[in-house]
Amino acid sequence: NAGVTQTPKFRILKIGQSMTLQCAQDMNHNYMYWYRQDPGMGLKLIYYSVGAGITDKGEVPNGYNVSRSTTEDFPLRLELAAPSQTSVYFCASSYRQSGQETQYFGPGTRLLVL
């Protein structure tokens, strides 16, 4: 299994540009998540999905959109990039077993908005 994969690894955007961060998992996990991590900080949840066709907002959803058309893929869309969206973005997936949930993270996408 490749686990959780993310593309691209690094991207520079100009203010106002749009882009999609790709995330895929091959573990057949129902739950998927997008986090952002600012320098020296913890992870903040942007959006999450409990299954194909179902998404919900996390702690910091403004400026982002997601879709979940398949179990495997969970892309994150930035419509109008702003400098405040400069961050490292992590995608994660998880399963629940006996009330426990372990999230597996991708390697991250580093985004710089200038």
Added chain:
Amino acid sequence: GESVGLHLPTLSVQEGDNSIINCAYSNSASDYFIWYKQESGKGPQFIIDIRSNMDKRQGQRVTVLLNKTVKHLSLQIAATQPGDSAVYFCAENGAGFQKLVFGTGTRLLVSP
């Protein structure tokens, strides 16, 4: 609201020492806790977890202790190695939630 925080932002230890990383949480309804390790330039990696019906769980060189009375979680690393140098995050998964709440992290620096 719920929050998870850490007492020490940076912990420096010598190789071979035991390390203890602490975490406080505020949501008394949380029933599941996880420790993650994040190396530079990488995503977080699962280390160990514990449910609220336990107060101690051991893994390979790591032990997690949970004190529900004072809402405190700790990660103990035995015989710390340079490869343990990383940022360690605690996270809680409140009862009924699918969302993890992460602390800000503690950086562990291991000197040879």
